[in-house]
Amino acid sequence: MNTPSRLEDLIGSLRCLPGVGPKSAQRMAYHLLQRDKPGALRLARALDRAVDGIRHCAKCNNFSEEEVCDLCRSLKRDPALLCVVEMPADLLMMEQAQCYRGMYFVLMGRLSPLDGIGARELHLERLVKRALEQPCEVILATNFTAEGEATAHYVATLLHAQGVRVSRIARGVPVGGELEHVDSGTLAQAVLERREVAE
Amino acid sequence: MNTPSRLEDLIGSLRCLPGVGPKSAQRMAYHLLQRDKPGALRLARALDRAVDGIRHCAKCNNFSEEEVCDLCRSLKRDPALLCVVEMPADLLMMEQAQCYRGMYFVLMGRLSPLDGIGARELHLERLVKRALEQPCEVILATNFTAEGEATAHYVATLLHAQGVRVSRIARGVPVGGELEHVDSGTLAQAVLERREVAE
Numbered sequence: 001m002n003t004p005s006r007l008e009d010l011i012g013s014l015r016c017l018p019g020v021g022p023k024s025a026q027r028m029a030y031h032l033l034q035r036d037k038p039g040a041l042r043l044a045r046a047l048d049r050a051v052d053g054i055r056h057c058a059k060c061n062n063f064s065e066e067e068v069c070d071l072c073r074s075l076k077r078d079p080a081l082l083c084v085v086e087m088p089a090d091l092l093m094m095e096q097a098q099c100y101r102g103m104y105f106v107l108m109g110r111l112s113p114l115d116g117i118g119a120r121e122l123h124l125e126r127l128v129k130r131a132l133e134q135p136c137e138v139i140l141a142t143n144f145t146a147e148g149e150a151t152a153h154y155v156a157t158l159l160h161a162q163g164v165r166v167s168r169i170a171r172g173v174p175v176g177g178e179l180e181h182v183d184s185g186t187l188a189q190a191v192l193e194r195r196e197v198a199e
Numbered sequence: 200m201n202t203p204s205r206l207e208d209l210i211g212s213l214r215c216l217p218g219v220g221p222k223s224a225q226r227m228a229y230h231l232l233q234r235d236k237p238g239a240l241r242l243a244r245a246l247d248r249a250v251d252g253i254r255h256c257a258k259c260n261n262f263s264e265e266e267v268c269d270l271c272r273s274l275k276r277d278p279a280l281l282c283v284v285e286m287p288a289d290l291l292m293m294e295q296a297q298c299y300r301g302m303y304f305v306l307m308g309r310l311s312p313l314d315g316i317g318a319r320e321l322h323l324e325r326l327v328k329r330a331l332e333q334p335c336e337v338i339l340a341t342n343f344t345a346e347g348e349a350t351a352h353y354v355a356t357l358l359h360a361q362g363v364r365v366s367r368i369a370r371g372v373p374v375g376g377e378l379e380h381v382d383s384g385t386l387a388q389a390v391l392e393r394r395e396v397a398e
Contacts, residue, residue, distance in 0.1 A: 004264040006248045007249060007262050013238070017230070032215070032216070040249070043212040046208045046209040046211075047231070047240065089225055
């Protein structure tokens with residue numbers, strides 16, 4: 001069929017987005033070309049600028065445009081608390097719950113051997129180094145999924161070996177649920193009820 | 200919160216894609232930045248090239264990189280048949296069904312007063328002009344939805360006024376269904392059983 005090759009390129013390129021299959025990609029391409037060319041150009045610019053200008057904060061590993069992000073530089077945060085989350089979205093949820101004033105470390109994933117994501121891919125050695133920089137309690141706020149729990153267990157073992165105090169947010173978060181989707185109240189409760197992980 | 204502004208830009212820009220809400224946009228942005236920066240840059244290039252290089256074929260109104268698309272220039276197609284479809288995806292389905300060897304006219308939409316899409320937005324005057332260029336039967340292959348049916352009825356009225364012979368693909372396509380999602384056999388049957396629209 002005589003689909004213009006630039007259109008085929010665009011449809012193929014849209015499939016790099018997670019959850020976008022061939023039909024969705026086609027619909028997106030048609031929509032952009034037919035109804036929202038300015039949006040398409042804006043998106044192209046935003047992609048370039050993001051890839052070019054966004055890196056990982058040297059302290060918390062979250063996305064940042066600076067060497068060290070605003071939150072890590074803030075003097076209002078409690079440096080004696082270090083909360084470990086899987087993704088930036090989880091950090092945002094924690095902040096929205098307004099239940100926590102400490103620092104963060106963002107794993108940018110979870111242990112997932114099937115996807116080839118092990119301890120090295122999560123930069124856990126950086127987390128350990130970060131936790132040892134100054135005495136602090138590490139609060140594990142990974143998801144209560146199988147992979148999140150495995151990650152929490154693994155991180156706790158690593159940190160205990162270094163004599164770091166480790167706690168886990170309370171199981172107020174529904175079992176099998178993901179942090180990104182719980183309400184702020186539940187999350188706040190879970191932080192309040194965090195319990196130390198036995199060695 | 201201290202989300203980098205380039206990240207916010209990217210998340211906002213991704214929302215120009217149809218069916219992408221705030222959470223999906225966030226997930227897409229994280230995925231691209233964390234796991235597929237080459238994909239992000241490829242997408243940016245594809246968007247630029249598509250917006251820059253894709254226009255509408257002067258004859259069939261489909262997307263094309265040329266003034267007149269390959270299909271309209273082909274000598275193997277029957278110029279006495281003109282099939283009217285809503286979207287390029289419908290044209291592709293027709294071609295995949297291998298039941299039709301005539302020409303096309305792509306409306307790039309359907310009459311939808313609630314969305315502000317009327318006869319002018321669909322360039323129906325171009326369709327009429329195209330149908331009068333040479334004697335032909337116009338086959339209406341718009342969807343069997345309320346809007347698709349209304350569009351077919353409106354187009355039939357316009358063309359009848361000019362003395363053009365008009366037919367509608369058979370109601371083998373499930374009522375309420377959309378062309379893009381039916382199987383090739385059903386679609387082929389519907390083309391075979393097309394019936395003339397009474398004046």
